[in-house]
Amino acid sequence: MSKIWNLPNTLSMFRILLVIPMGIALWEQENVIAVLIGFLSSITDNLDGYFARRFNQITEFGKIIDPLSDKLFVGVIVIILLIQGRMPVWFAGVIWGRDLLLMLGGIWAAKKIGWVLPSNALGKMTVTALGFTLMFIILNIKIVAFWGIWFSTSLLVISFIYYLVRMLAVLKRSSYEKKQAQ
Secondary structure, rough: OOOOHHHHHHHHHHHHHHHHOOOOHHHHOHHHHHHHHHHHHHHHHHHHHHEEEEHOOOOHHHHHHHHHHHHHHHHHHHHHHHHOOOHHHHHHHHHHHHHHHHHHHHHHHHHOOOOHHHHHHHHHHHHHHHHHHHHHHHHHOOOHHHHHHHHHHHHHHHHHHHHHHHHHHHHHHHHHHHHHHH
């Protein structure tokens, strides 16, 4: 039980709880409050990773709950912005498509190799760029949001391809190791 309720995982769970006030603020178009809650979420995201590495508290549960909390947070923002007509549908499709494919691929790979492929620097950079882009959309800073959408889209595609290549390499290595063990 202590492997689940360590400080990093508690911060990830807190980030899931932040979805509620952020969603309410965004729905009510209290944009500055929504962005401030987003910053708090980002801070807890960085802290949970720091504490997990610093105190050797990286767990399989944490590898699942951390990105899940990010995807839930972003997913609610995207839904609300779509409903409010503040985000292009195609951009939401790119975000959701990538996340869905990563999730399904991650589940499949975890069943094959027995562990979750951790995030990497490119994935973290992509999430950061997406977070800033969503912030500019929320704050209605149109020109920066416009270029942020294109930059984020590029990173979303590149990071997906990189994750796919990494996952296939791990699966190939795992398959080779299993053959050698026989």
